[in-house]
Structure formats: C-alpha cells, structure tokens
Amino acid sequence: MVAFIIRRVLQAVGVLFAVGIISFSMFRFAGDPVNQIVSIDTPAAQREEVRRSLGLSDPVPVQFTRYLINTVRGDFGISYQFRQPISDLLAERMPATLELAFCATVFAVAFGILMGVYSGLRRESFLSKLFQTLSLIGISLPTFLIGILLIYLFAVTLGWLPSYGRGDTVRVGWWTTGFLTLSGLMALILPSITLGLFQMTLIMRIVRSEMLEVLRTDYIKFARARGLTTRAIHFGHALKNTLIPVITIVGLQLGSVIAFSIITETVFQWPGMGLLFVQAVQNVDIPIMAAYLMLVALIFVMINLAVDILYTVVDPRLRSTIRQPV
Amino acid sequence: MTIRAKVLAAAAAAFLVGTALPAMAVTLRYANQGDLKSLDPYTLNETTTNAHLGHIYEGLTKRGRDLTVEPGLAEKWEVSSDGLTWRLFLRKGVKFHNGNPFTADDVVFSANRVRAEGSNFQTRVPSDAEFVKVDDYTVDVKLKRPNPILNYQWDTWYIMDKEWSEANNTAAPTPAAATSPSYSSLNANGTGPFKAESHQPGVKTVFKKNPDWWGKVEHNLDEIVFTPIKSDATRVAALLSGEVDVIEPVPLQDIQRVNSSPNAQVLTGPELRTIFLGFDQTRDELLFSNIKGKNPFKDAKVREAFFKAIDIETIKSRVMRGLATPSALMIAPELFTYSKDFQRPKYDPDAAKKLLAEAGYANGFEVGMDCPNDRYVNDEAICQAVVGMLARVGVKINLMAQPKAQYFGKVLKSGNYQTSFYLLGWTPGTFDSHNVLFDIEGCRDNPASSRGESNLGNYCNKKHDELADKILVENDKAKRDQLIKEAFQITASEYGYIPLHQQALAWGVSKKVKLSQRADNSVLLYWAHKE
Numbered sequence: 001m002v003a004f005i006i007r008r009v010l011q012a013v014g015v016l017f018a019v020g021i022i023s024f025s026m027f028r029f030a031g032d033p034v035n036q037i038v039s040i041d042t043p044a045a046q047r048e049e050v051r052r053s054l055g056l057s058d059p060v061p062v063q064f065t066r067y068l069i070n071t072v073r074g075d076f077g078i079s080y081q082f083r084q085p086i087s088d089l090l091a092e093r094m095p096a097t098l099e100l101a102f103c104a105t106v107f108a109v110a111f112g113i114l115m116g117v118y119s120g121l122r123r124e125s126f127l128s129k130l131f132q133t134l135s136l137i138g139i140s141l142p143t144f145l146i147g148i149l150l151i152y153l154f155a156v157t158l159g160w161l162p163s164y165g166r167g168d169t170v171r172v173g174w175w176t177t178g179f180l181t182l183s184g185l186m187a188l189i190l191p192s193i194t195l196g197l198f199q200m201t202l203i204m205r206i207v208r209s210e211m212l213e214v215l216r217t218d219y220i221k222f223a224r225a226r227g228l229t230t231r232a233i234h235f236g237h238a239l240k241n242t243l244i245p246v247i248t249i250v251g252l253q254l255g256s257v258i259a260f261s262i263i264t265e266t267v268f269q270w271p272g273m274g275l276l277f278v279q280a281v282q283n284v285d286i287p288i289m290a291a292y293l294m295l296v297a298l299i300f301v302m303i304n305l306a307v308d309i310l311y312t313v314v315d316p317r318l319r320s321t322i323r324q325p326v
Numbered sequence: 327m328t329i330r331a332k333v334l335a336a337a338a339a340a341f342l343v344g345t346a347l348p349a350m351a352v353t354l355r356y357a358n359q360g361d362l363k364s365l366d367p368y369t370l371n372e373t374t375t376n377a378h379l380g381h382i383y384e385g386l387t388k389r390g391r392d393l394t395v396e397p398g399l400a401e402k403w404e405v406s407s408d409g410l411t412w413r414l415f416l417r418k419g420v421k422f423h424n425g426n427p428f429t430a431d432d433v434v435f436s437a438n439r440v441r442a443e444g445s446n447f448q449t450r451v452p453s454d455a456e457f458v459k460v461d462d463y464t465v466d467v468k469l470k471r472p473n474p475i476l477n478y479q480w481d482t483w484y485i486m487d488k489e490w491s492e493a494n495n496t497a498a499p500t501p502a503a504a505t506s507p508s509y510s511s512l513n514a515n516g517t518g519p520f521k522a523e524s525h526q527p528g529v530k531t532v533f534k535k536n537p538d539w540w541g542k543v544e545h546n547l548d549e550i551v552f553t554p555i556k557s558d559a560t561r562v563a564a565l566l567s568g569e570v571d572v573i574e575p576v577p578l579q580d581i582q583r584v585n586s587s588p589n590a591q592v593l594t595g596p597e598l599r600t601i602f603l604g605f606d607q608t609r610d611e612l613l614f615s616n617i618k619g620k621n622p623f624k625d626a627k628v629r630e631a632f633f634k635a636i637d638i639e640t641i642k643s644r645v646m647r648g649l650a651t652p653s654a655l656m657i658a659p660e661l662f663t664y665s666k667d668f669q670r671p672k673y674d675p676d677a678a679k680k681l682l683a684e685a686g687y688a689n690g691f692e693v694g695m696d697c698p699n700d701r702y703v704n705d706e707a708i709c710q711a712v713v714g715m716l717a718r719v720g721v722k723i724n725l726m727a728q729p730k731a732q733y734f735g736k737v738l739k740s741g742n743y744q745t746s747f748y749l750l751g752w753t754p755g756t757f758d759s760h761n762v763l764f765d766i767e768g769c770r771d772n773p774a775s776s777r778g779e780s781n782l783g784n785y786c787n788k789k790h791d792e793l794a795d796k797i798l799v800e801n802d803k804a805k806r807d808q809l810i811k812e813a814f815q816i817t818a819s820e821y822g823y824i825p826l827h828q829q830a831l832a833w834g835v836s837k838k839v840k841l842s843q844r845a846d847n848s849v850l851l852y853w854a855h856k857e
Binding site: 029030031032033034035036037038039040041042043044045046047048049051053081082083084089092148151152155156159162163164165266267268269271275276278279282283284 | 357366369370443446449500508512527528554569700729730731735752755765779
C-alpha cells in the first residue's frame with residue numbers, strides 16, 4: 001500500500017512538472033505583459049526598464065529554471081497587476097470559489113438524485129418527461145447563457161436575487177464566508193444553480209438509468225417476493241446500489257467544478273480564483289496564470305489519488321493488483 | 327381620533343422623518359469594466375485609474391467639467407518673463423487624511439517620487455526641472471527651457487504626503503516589477519474629497535466622504551462602493567436591476583435597452599480619443615503585402631486613395647450605431663482652437679480607384695492589417711468595415727484582429743513595429759496638440775530621442791518636426807495655435823494618417839443620480855447627486 005502511494009505521488013510530481021512546462025510555454029503566446037503594465041504613451045526606454053526588472057529579457061531557459069525553482073519553493077511571485085503576492089491573492093479568493101463549488105455540488109447531488117429517482121420510478125409521468133427535457137437543456141445550453149438568462153429573469157425582471165458579487169461576507173480567521181449573512185446566501189443561489197446545473201443533469205441521468213437497471217435485477221425481485229414494502233425496496237435496496245457510480249462521478253467532477261467555475265465566476269462577477277484567472281489572462285499576468293494552473297493540476301491530482309486510495313479500501317479485489325503491478 | 331392624538335401622531339411622524347433621513351447614509355455604487363489595481367498614484371497612467379484616485383488624491387491643478395485648468399492644491403502660479411521659473415503658491419490649511427498638514431515639502435517630495443524609477447508618470451514633470459522650496463507655502467520650479475504647458479498634466483500628478491510615505495517605507499513609487507508588496511498600493515493618504523476606506527484589488531473598493539475637505543462640496547454622497555464588473559451583460563443587468571447606480575461603459579448594443587428601462591439612462595458624448603488608421607511608410611518593402619521590392623504606402627497617392635475609399639458615414643451609422651463623431655484631425659476638436667478649419671476629404675471610391683491607377687496599382691494589391699479586438703469600441707467591426715470598403719477599390723486586406731495583449735506586443739516599438747497597416751486610438755495625455763505632433767506624427771529617425779515612438783508607421787516630415795519644436799517653447803497662445811495649425815495641415819495634405827472618428831462615451835446612470843460627464847471619460851463622482 002505504501003509503495004502504491006509513493007508510486008502515485010511520484011506520478012503526480014511528473015504530472016505537475018508537465019503542467020509547468022506546458023503552461024510556461026503557453027505564456028509565450030499570451031502577449032506582452034509590459035504593455036499591460038505601462039500606459040500607451042510610456043517611452044520605450046521605460047518599457048525596457050520594466051521588462052528587465054521583470055526578468056523578461058533573460059533567455060527563456062533561465063526564465064524557466066527560475067520559475068521552476070520558485071514554484072518548488074512555493075513562491076509564486078508577485079502579481080504584475082495588483083503588486084500583491086500571488087499566495088495572498090489566491091488565499092483571499094479561494095473561499096469564494098470553494099463555497100460556490102460546495103453549494104453547486106450540494107445542489108447538483110440533492111436535486112439530481114431526487115429527480116433521477118422520481119423519473120426512474122415513474123417513467124411515464126408528466127413530471128418525469130419534464131425532468132428529461134430540462135436535463136437536455138441543462139446539458140446542451142452553455143453555462144454563460146444559463147447564467148445570463150437566470151440574471152435577467154431573477155435579478156432584472158423579478159428583482160428577487162442579486163445579479164453579481166458575493167453580497168456581504170463575514171471574516172472567520174482568514175476565511176471569508178457568505179454563509180452567515182442573508183445577502184451572502186441570496187448571492188449564492190444563482191451562481192450555484194448555474195455552476196451545478198450540468199452536474200445535476202448528469203447525476204439525474206445516471207441515477208435514472210441505474211435505477212431502471214437495478215429494478216430489473218434478481219435481488220429486487222426476491223425482495224418483492226419476500227414481501228418488503230415498495231418503499232423499503234426502492235430506497236433501502238435499489239437507491240443504495242445506484243449511488244456508487246454517483247459517488248465516483250461527484251468525486252471526479254468536484255475538481256472540474258472548482259477548475260471550471262471560471263465562466264460562472266465571470267458572468268456573476270464572483271470574486272473567486274476563476275475570475276482572478278480570467279483577469280490575469282486579459283492582462284497577461286503570468287505569475288497568476290502559472291500559479292492557478294499549477295493549483296488546478298494539484299487539485300485534480302489530489303482528488304484522483306484520493307479516489308484511487310478509496311477504491312482499494314472499498315473494493316478488496318483491487319488490492320492484489322496494486323501489490324503486484326501489472 | 328381626537329385632535330390631540332392627530333397632532334401627536336403628526337409630531338411623531340415628523341420626528342421620525344426628521345431623524346431617520348439624515349441618519350441614512352447615501353451610498354453610490356459604481357461598476358466599471360476595468361479594475362482599480364493599485365492605489366499608488368504613480369503606478370499606472372490610465373484614465374480609469376486616474377479618475378478613481380482623483381477622489382482620494384489631488385494635484386496642484388484640477389480640471390473642471392469642461393477640462394479647463396483650475397487651481398487645485400496650488401492656489402495660483404506665476405511664470406517669470408523668460409518662462410524659466412514658475413512660482414507656485416500653495417493652498418493653506420489643507421490636511422491629508424491622516425491629519426498631516428500639506429506643505430511645500432510634500433510638493434518637492436512628490437516631484438522627486440513621480441520622476442523616480444518605477445513611476446509610470448515620469449513625463450508629468452520634466453526630468454531636468456528643479457523644485458525649490460521658498461517657504462512652507464511657496465515652491466519655485468526652475469526649468470532649463472520654457473514650457474508653456476508645464477502644468478497641463480498636473481491634475482493627475484497627485485501630491486503625496488512626505489511624512490506618511492517615508493514612515494511607511496513607500497517613498498519610492500511602486501514599480502511594475504515590485505518584488506515585495508508595497509504599502510501604498512493597498513493604502514492611500516491624500517487630500518481629496520474622499521478617503522480610501524478599504525481596497526480589495528479586483529473585488530471591491532470603498533471610498534468614504536472626507537468631512538474635513540478644503541473645497542466646496544458638490545456632491546451629497548457619504549460613501550462610494552466601486553466594483554469592477556468585466557462582463558458586459560452582467561454590468562448592464564446590475565444597472566437595470568438597480569444594484570449599481572453608475573456603470574461605464576455601456577456596450578453600444580445595450581444603449582437602447584438601458585434608455586427604455588424605467589430605472590436608468592445612458593449619458594453619451596464624444597470622447598477625446600481619436601481612432602485612426604496608420605501606414606508603414608518607412609520600410610522599403612512592406613512586411614505583409616504581395617508587392618515586393620517597393621512600399622506602396624510611401625506614395626501619398628496611395629494613402630489618399632485609401633482615405634477616399636473609406637465611407638466614414640457608413641461606419642458611423644452601421645458599425646457605431648450613430649455614436650461616433652467623424653474626425654478630420656488627429657486631435658479631438660475640443661482640444662484645438664482651429665479644428666473647424668479642417669474638413670475630411672469626401673468619400674469618393676471612383677477617385678480612389680483613379681489614384682491607385684496613377685500610382686501604378688490599377689489592379690490593386692494585397693496588404694495585411696493589424697487591429698485590436700478588445701481595446702476600443704467595436705474596433706474589430708470597424709476594421710472589417712474598412713476591409714470591405716477597400717475591397718471595392720481593388721485592395722485586398724488580410725485582417726489580423728487580435729486581443730490587445732498580442733496586438734500591442736506586435737505593433738509597438740517593443741515588437742519592432744511589425745505592421746503594415748493598423749488601427750489605433752490616441753488621447754493626448756496633456757490634452758494639447760504638441761503631444762500628437764511629437765508622439766504620433768514626429769519622425770522616428772533619431773534613436774536617442776523619444777520623438778515618434780508611437781508613430782508606428784513612421785510618417786515623417788522634417789518641416790513638421792521643426793514646427794513641433796517651436797510649438798514646444800512658444801509662450802504666446804495665438805502664435806502657438808497658428809503653428810499647430812500649420813503642422814496639422816502638413817500631415818493632412820500628405821495623408822500621413824486617416825483619422826476616423828471620436829468614439830462616444832456611454833455611461834449608464836440610474837435615474838436617481840445626477841452626474842457630469844467629462845469628455846476625457848473620467849467618471850468623477852465628486853460631482854454626483856443621488857436622491
């Protein structure tokens with residue numbers, strides 16, 4: 001088991017290194033950061049000075065080595081735009097993104113399972129058909145469009161919910177939370193729906209098809225023969241077995257919910273890491289871009305590692321294959 | 327209800343109204359597409375940033391609603407007869423937000439700080455000008471040569487507190503490449519009508535009214551909350567739903583919708599920035615063209631043909647939805663006395679074809695065009711319209727529209743001016759013609775001088791440059807304007823550039839708010855009234 005984990009960690013380091021190389025080479029094409037830092041009528045001599053002080057006039061291998069060494073030391077540098085350490089900026093923005101991802105996932109799981117179970121059990125009912133149609137919309141409409149539609153319906157036309165931002169936040173230690181104020185909670189609703197809609201439809205479809213599958217199996221028939229109540233059969237036996245793939249999906253999707261909150265955060269001006277990244281791309285703020293990509297890669301690698309380890313805990317059959325690598 | 331009860335009720339109601347209203351703080355919420363990145367007033371010279379910081383900090387001069395220069399922290403100034411000494415008389419009794427008095431030391435300190443390495447405002451004060459403290463409220467500026475527009479940009483050269491800056495280890499400007507966070511980029515201590523209450527870069531900035539401000543208060547706000555909202559649709563939605571009171575800009579396609587809503591309207595007006603097209607007139611062979619061995623743009627006839635092939639009225643009505651002012655000059659008409667004497671040559675595609683034939687390009691030619699797609703209002707659409715119009719006279723344009731980060735990296739000096747034909751916008755930072763004559767129209771041939779650094783195609787005329795040099799030191803306004811006119815006439819007669827238009831300002835303002843719109847696109851909320 002220990003050898004397995006060590007091997008996995010080494011692989012993770014390899015992945016992070018590859019992400020580092022790819023992201024660094026991509027920055028060559030992001031544009032010239034100096035032009036974003038100075039105004040258009042800044043004399044060329046001053047521009048050169050800025051370029052030199054940023055280390056951008058060094059040869060590429062030198063820049064890459066410096067970038068690697070600093071990254072390994074956990075020093076992501078100073079943002080070109082904000083003149084603040086990247087680690088501070090990310091720490092300040094992370095609570096917003098994580099709270100949004102959490103709410104979106106809770107929304108997706110709760111409604112996805114409910115709707116999935118219902119449409120699995122009552123396939124022919126009108127409501128199931130409605131859910132199916134809705135899920136089609138959820139899968140096919142792009143996120144930003146859903147966000148804008150929700151804003152126009154609930155913020156502009158009805159005026160019930162805020163159209164942008166996080167509302168009032170409360171500081172608990174270094175963490176800022178929107179859970180403790182009314183405006184913070186109201187502000188979470190629309191972005192959570194926007195971000196979670198795709199996962200919700202995914203979960204709903206999985207639960208529905210799993211439910212249909214499981215209800216046809218023998219042990220359900222035997223349970224019926226034993227005279228158990230429909231309720232016990234559906235929720236005690238059938239639902240439990242449909243949840244295994246759901247857990248896998250939710251786990252793996254959590255990474256992408258965090259990483260791909262970029263669009264939702266842009267539409268709702270949600271002050272999280274995704275918005276920070278988008279602003280960084282527009283302003284060629286290379287240190288933020290680099291740090292964000294590394295962080296996202298790290299989150300993915302960690303989640304995958306955790307899932308792999310959990311599998312071996314859950315399913316003993318996998319352990320033997322781990323001990324003797326194939 | 328007895329009379330007595332009625333009287334009591336009325337008294338109670340009056341009491342409630344009387345006490346409740348003043349206690350309700352007036353908060354104005356403002357959203358801009360751009361961000362306020364650093365509070366250090368010498369870090370980024372950009373209109374939006376300067377306007378934000380103008381609430382906290384003040385310059386020695388101010389500019390009024392019509393952009394005239396007015397006294398600011400300097401009550402008045404006198405120029406010696408030889409034009410080499412400026413005596414500044416500072417306003418007395420002014421205090422910084424932390425209570426420190428404003429004195430001559432702060433001016434001398436700020437003059438050094440603004441010219442130090444890392445400042446983006448070095449051109450605000452000539453590098454060889456000497457600031458001498460005469461007494462606590464008098465400063466002499468000694469110049470090496472006369473400069474009639476010395477104080478034209480001082481409205482955005484913000485004066486900082488010497489004591490505060492030194493105490494907080496921020497006596498040097500926060501340079502772009504700061505390796506450690508700077509105190510002054512998160513904190514501010516100015517003399518202005520508002521104080522910086524909190525600043526979360528990229529998220530929110532709160533300004534609080536400064537009750538001890540020296541000037542005449544022209545607003546009724548207690549607090550301004552600024553939020554950057556990058557997404558156009560979200561920004562407009564926030565205005566329409568009443569969550570913000572002022573937004574800038576309103577995208578052209580949303581103007582009608584905002585105006586038809588019950589809550590808000592759009593303030594429009596011509597902006598000072600001139601959008602224009604430029605040609606590479608310096609290389610012997612264009613970088614991006616099928617004509618080899620020669621450069622068609624060196625021929626003034628070709629440039630004239632391009633000018634006449636562009637139907638500016640169509641660009642105005644179709645691309646800009648009426649929100650543009652076609653321009654005959656490389657400077658906004660508001661900034662130059664004789665601008666009315668200049669007329670655009672008429673749109674005439676037949677004449678354009680004839681000119682091209684005369685120049686030896688009867689069958690036209692191909693050329694690449696560079697265009698930003700996220701910098702100016704509908705920039706890419708303007709370029710596409712130009713491509714279509716030039717196609718009608720036989721010129722095939724290969725359009726390269728790209729984000730400003732790539733665009734500027736390619737076409738500016740740092741990218742070695744890699745362009746043959748381009749679209750650019752320019753606002754003279756000094757609000758004066760000399761800036762255009764020097765930066766945009768000046769010859770690039772002397773590598774030691776910064777003349778013509780933004781003249782991407784190197785349009786060059788020596789006579790024009792001689793005039794520009796005279797204009798720089800001419801103290802007599804009438805003579806100076808005449809010289810400026812001559813210089814602009816040279817460029818216009820040679821079709822050195824194709825000025826297109828001034829784009830329109832579009833501010834979305836809640837109907838509860840009254841606001842003055844200044845043509846340089848500075849959103850100044852110290853002139854705002856909110857119901």
